[in-house]
Amino acid sequence: MRQIAIIGSGPSGFYAAEAALKAFGEDVAVDILDRLPTPYGLIRAGVAPDHQSIKAVSRRYEAVAKDPRVRFIGNVEVGRDIALAELLGFYDDVVLAVGAPEDRRLGIPGEDLPGVFGSGAFVGWYNGHPDFAGLAPPLDRPGVAVIGNGNVAIDCARVLAKTTGELAGSDIAAHALAALERSAVRDVHILGRRGPYQASFTLKEVGELGELARATPVVRPEDLPDPAGDATLETGQRRVVEVLRRFAAAGPDPAKPVRIHFAFFHRPSRILGSERVEGIEVALTRVDEAGNAIDTGETRIIPCGLVIAAIGYRSLPLEGAAFDARGGRFANDDGRIAERLWCVGWAKRGPSGTIGTNRPDGFAVIERIRAEGAPPAGRPGRAGLLAVLAERRVRPSSFADWEAIDRAEVAAARPGAPREKIVDIEALRALCGASV
Numbered sequence: 001m002r003q004i005a006i007i008g009s010g011p012s013g014f015y016a017a018e019a020a021l022k023a024f025g026e027d028v029a030v031d032i033l034d035r036l037p038t039p040y041g042l043i044r045a046g047v048a049p050d051h052q053s054i055k056a057v058s059r060r061y062e063a064v065a066k067d068p069r070v071r072f073i074g075n076v077e078v079g080r081d082i083a084l085a086e087l088l089g090f091y092d093d094v095v096l097a098v099g100a101p102e103d104r105r106l107g108i109p110g111e112d113l114p115g116v117f118g119s120g121a122f123v124g125w126y127n128g129h130p131d132f133a134g135l136a137p138p139l140d141r142p143g144v145a146v147i148g149n150g151n152v153a154i155d156c157a158r159v160l161a162k163t164t165g166e167l168a169g170s171d172i173a174a175h176a177l178a179a180l181e182r183s184a185v186r187d188v189h190i191l192g193r194r195g196p197y198q199a200s201f202t203l204k205e206v207g208e209l210g211e212l213a214r215a216t217p218v219v220r221p222e223d224l225p226d227p228a229g230d231a232t233l234e235t236g237q238r239r240v241v242e243v244l245r246r247f248a249a250a251g252p253d254p255a256k257p258v259r260i261h262f263a264f265f266h267r268p269s270r271i272l273g274s275e276r277v278e279g280i281e282v283a284l285t286r287v288d289e290a291g292n293a294i295d296t297g298e299t300r301i302i303p304c305g306l307v308i309a310a311i312g313y314r315s316l317p318l319e320g321a322a323f324d325a326r327g328g329r330f331a332n333d334d335g336r337i338a339e340r341l342w343c344v345g346w347a348k349r350g351p352s353g354t355i356g357t358n359r360p361d362g363f364a365v366i367e368r369i370r371a372e373g374a375p376p377a378g379r380p381g382r383a384g385l386l387a388v389l390a391e392r393r394v395r396p397s398s399f400a401d402w403e404a405i406d407r408a409e410v411a412a413a414r415p416g417a418p419r420e421k422i423v424d425i426e427a428l429r430a431l432c433g434a435s436v
């Protein structure tokens, strides 16, 4: 019996689990550990609350979790409740599927002022992640700067710009909905240090900004390169640029009171303010032949009361696993960190790709594990882990506990919404009664 521990119950963890079931058939036990009693990682806490169709993939993960060969073990933090080295003593293989939970830093003056947040924190806030429920981002000024030209920047801008009516059918946390109801935000600036050709938005995400009830996209025609160059772009990027051209040609809708400004060629250089954020200073740029941003020498100040840096994420190091500090992920050779220690997903490749990218990634790593051959018999597996946790008075939660939480959240949903998330960790734990 191959005994595998997967650390992290987000998409990369569940695809690795699914792959392990396929690869080892009946001869496997897969334990999926999570520090929270709620599974699904970024599906629950990262994917935007108004993108419910993407969240539906959790049904597939649920089927994996309910397979008799699989056990979800929540409420257990590896590195605190149990060491990685101990897990390697219990299990034949340990797979880190811990994602990249830490926001990358901007490295500019003013970054630590109140009102500056990484997108991980801001997204965690509106998605009801227990770590960020108390964030209280200031929404009392008209201006907001969202730094970055990726889909996370668009998610943040869209959530800030939507009406509470547009968000009513989402599973946005109640505290965020209430704060947005009172929001004074009118100008959301999405700052890209390079231009439209270099933006990493995808088509659907950009297109949605043209369909909002009270918000209108603003693209300056002069920021768009000569259309002749569009032919050199790959299809996805070309379509994104076509949407931006459409926005520029149409101009902002004057009937809509909220504007989402695409501020291309804007490299943030300083965040301004003394007690809190008052504005952001940017260096204006041009892009050279090699695609690098070059400062033009001009600067601009954008007044804003909130700055969200949506510039990527890093994994958190874990004692006992080699870490690539520069890349912000585990040092690995195609998923292998060390003997019997593996990584998948963002922990392996850094924060890129869609949810679906994790599937082939997880299958490939499990295939490598299979190729290692059968492990020696005798490791205690789950029983060893549970005995040590009991000694330490750590109370793991089960998938049945999660189902109780799920039922409570669904029962408490606002009319038209799928669920009302419970955001307090103690309240979540209080619903955990069953044992693993």
Ligand code: NAP
Residues within 6 Å of the ligand: 105, 106, 147, 148, 149, 150, 151, 152, 153, 155, 192, 193, 194, 198, 199, 200, 201, 202, 205, 267, 268, 310, 311, 312, 313, 351, 352, 353, 354
């Ligand atoms: P991303 O796509 O890598 O975008 C990061 C952005 O931050 C880039 O525009 C980058 O600019 C910019 N940046 C990095 N450092 C910066 C700095 N110091 N100053 C200014 N700008 C800086 O990452 P993401 O938006 O965090 O998304 C992560 C992954 O999740 C992506 O693969 C994304 O597509 C995916 N995702 C998908 C969806 C969806 O499908 N709906 C939603 C959310 C996220 P440069 O290009 O100049 O480096």
